[in-house]
Amino acid sequence: MLVFAFDRDWTVDVNPHPGHDAVPLEWVRHLAHETPHAVYAIGNQTLAEEAAIPGVVDIVGRHPDDWDEWLGEKQPDGRYEQFPLRRERLSLIADLHPDADGYVVVDDLDLSDVDAWEHYHAWEFVPAVERGEIHPNLPWVRDLMTDGGLPSSAGIMPANASMLSSFLDDHADAPGFELTYSDDGAERTQLCHDVSVHAVTLERPSAAPALQCTPLAPDSDQFTVPVDAIEMLSVVEPPPNLYTASAETPDEEATGLRRLADANPEAARISSILALLDREDNNRDRDREAVQALRRVAAVRPEDCTPAIPILRSLLERDELPARADVLATLRAIGDADPGAIAPLTDELVPYLQSNIVSVRREATRCIAAIAEEDPEDAVDAVPALATIVEDDADGLQYAVYALSRITREYPEEVKPVAETLGEVTLRDSLSDSVRLNATAGLGRVVGEYPSIAVDIVDDVATLFDADNPKLRNNAIGLIGDVAIVHTDVVEPYTEEITALLTVEDTYTRINASGALSRVAEDFPESVEHVTPTFVELLSDENPLVRENACWALGHLCARDATPALEDRARDDDNADVRTRASWALAQINE
Numbered sequence: 001m002l003v004f005a006f007d008r009d010w011t012v013d014v015n016p017h018p019g020h021d022a023v024p025l026e027w028v029r030h031l032a033h034e035t036p037h038a039v040y041a042i043g044n045q046t047l048a049e050e051a052a053i054p055g056v057v058d059i060v061g062r063h064p065d066d067w068d069e070w071l072g073e074k075q076p077d078g079r080y081e082q083f084p085l086r087r088e089r090l091s092l093i094a095d096l097h098p099d100a101d102g103y104v105v106v107d108d109l110d111l112s113d114v115d116a117w118e119h120y121h122a123w124e125f126v127p128a129v130e131r132g133e134i135h136p137n138l139p140w141v142r143d144l145m146t147d148g149g150l151p152s153s154a155g156i157m158p159a160n161a162s163m164l165s166s167f168l169d170d171h172a173d174a175p176g177f178e179l180t181y182s183d184d185g186a187e188r189t190q191l192c193h194d195v196s197v198h199a200v201t202l203e204r205p206s207a208a209p210a211l212q213c214t215p216l217a218p219d220s221d222q223f224t225v226p227v228d229a230i231e232m233l234s235v236v237e238p239p240p241n242l243y244t245a246s247a248e249t250p251d252e253e254a255t256g257l258r259r260l261a262d263a264n265p266e267a268a269r270i271s272s273i274l275a276l277l278d279r280e281d282n283n284r285d286r287d288r289e290a291v292q293a294l295r296r297v298a299a300v301r302p303e304d305c306t307p308a309i310p311i312l313r314s315l316l317e318r319d320e321l322p323a324r325a326d327v328l329a330t331l332r333a334i335g336d337a338d339p340g341a342i343a344p345l346t347d348e349l350v351p352y353l354q355s356n357i358v359s360v361r362r363e364a365t366r367c368i369a370a371i372a373e374e375d376p377e378d379a380v381d382a383v384p385a386l387a388t389i390v391e392d393d394a395d396g397l398q399y400a401v402y403a404l405s406r407i408t409r410e411y412p413e414e415v416k417p418v419a420e421t422l423g424e425v426t427l428r429d430s431l432s433d434s435v436r437l438n439a440t441a442g443l444g445r446v447v448g449e450y451p452s453i454a455v456d457i458v459d460d461v462a463t464l465f466d467a468d469n470p471k472l473r474n475n476a477i478g479l480i481g482d483v484a485i486v487h488t489d490v491v492e493p494y495t496e497e498i499t500a501l502l503t504v505e506d507t508y509t510r511i512n513a514s515g516a517l518s519r520v521a522e523d524f525p526e527s528v529e530h531v532t533p534t535f536v537e538l539l540s541d542e543n544p545l546v547r548e549n550a551c552w553a554l555g556h557l558c559a560r561d562a563t564p565a566l567e568d569r570a571r572d573d574d575n576a577d578v579r580t581r582a583s584w585a586l587a588q589i590n591e
Helices: 025-034 046-051 056-061 064-070 086-096 122-130 161-170 199-203 250-263 270-277 284-300 302-316 324-337 339-354 358-374 376-391 397-408 412-426 433-449 451-466 470-483 488-499 507-523 525-538 544-556 560-572 576-590
Strands: 002-006 038-041 102-106 117-120 151-156 176-183 186-197 210-215 223-226 230-236
Touching: 002 025, 002 086, 025 038, 025 046, 038 046, 038 056, 038 086, 056 086, 086 102, 102 122, 117 122, 151 161, 161 186, 161 230, 176 210, 176 223, 186 230, 186 250, 250 270, 250 284, 270 284, 270 302, 284 302, 284 324, 302 324, 302 339, 324 339, 324 358, 339 358, 339 376, 358 376, 358 397, 376 397, 376 412, 397 412, 397 433, 412 433, 412 451, 433 451, 433 470, 451 470, 451 488, 470 488, 470 507, 488 507, 488 525, 507 525, 507 544, 525 544, 525 560, 544 560, 544 576, 560 576
Parallel strands: 002 038, 002 102, 102 117
Antiparallel strands: 151 230, 176 186, 176 230, 186 210, 210 223
């Protein structure tokens, strides 16, 4: 709630100032009777009757203990002996509303020195209300318009560089600005694509702070304006056509389209950008601006940018292109939405995986990762280059590991030559869990087909059995289980560590741990025999794969004590595979 105090004469339109705007009486009445705000008449008390609001007598009357101090005795003519001074009246009102959100006094007298009260002259109050500065929900708030006639969401008349800098920080994502400033005594208004406080003027105490401005019009040069010459800076959203309206050359049109894409990528026409890129005269500056515009559009409208793929492909084949990272980032954005759309470009993308330019290599790797996610076959030729990125710990490593992991889903044999590289990644605790998970998953698929390749890293992988991340731990035990398919002798020394995982809460860890030990039990039953009671308990596990693995282990162990529990599984288990394996285990025991 706000508290308002209104004077009458030269303030409200029943007796307005001859040269200034006045507050409509209807505004005062609406505030008092249609809103939760409190409203008082503090000047000519006729306003109390005209607006039906409390006046000075009512204000004092709400302080009954101080009545005599402020008013004294009532005289025969109806007046009181004395009246509080104007500033005293404001203090009395504030005492009545100690929890108000703010106090606003509108008076032709300057009352700005009264504590807690914000003073306005009527001709200041009316436009402040219309700008939404008093309260944004008042019905008289208008859409702000700049001097240039554009709608504005915010504006500032900066008193200093600090105020201006704070305003710009608050509106860092503004699509554009309208600047009104004084230049040699003349007032000028300029639409700007971007503005910022000139860093040099802030670093040099002797220099006057200035605003550095990039005009909206592509045919205009950057300029600076001293802060003390700025009359108004407003946030605006220029109409799209203004970005290229003054362009007289393809280069200027490209600059305008790039600025439009920066500010409003939804409004940029892709066909106009492609027309600039499809010109035979390869102009580096123009192409760079056009590609950057396309990249910004692709970030929010990737599906609309698929017609650009042939042109982007031709750009990648050029010997010199200053915007390769932007070309690749555009393809990556398209590929994130539709990997199949960029899959045919694998041959053109692979060479960029070896680029010395970090941004180029990173974006190329992300493209291949997107392709590998949906079309692993199309990414197979990239395996050597992806492995090099991982080996070199280069920027884009996380995308390279992800791509290799996805390729192993269908082509583990293609990744087999770089399995050692994936193994090294799984052990690097400096990398994120997601990267190591992808590495262990990919390596696990390769080991599942070629168990022998992991023999030398079993010791290292076993260190992940106590990893904090259960998925990483699960992948590690799964990988060890795959090794045990052929090399139980390599896994047997870790029987105790694996046994500890048989009863963890994570289902997949129990599946993999029980599978690994069931294989060890076949070749080294004496090493696993002491785990028999745990396997009997696992016959009641909620997961059928765990129950099936327990049957395998008990069969290999010829565990006679497990016969009753196995008979129950063979007869009553609701999973056919478990019933079959329980019957097999019983046959092994009976033999």
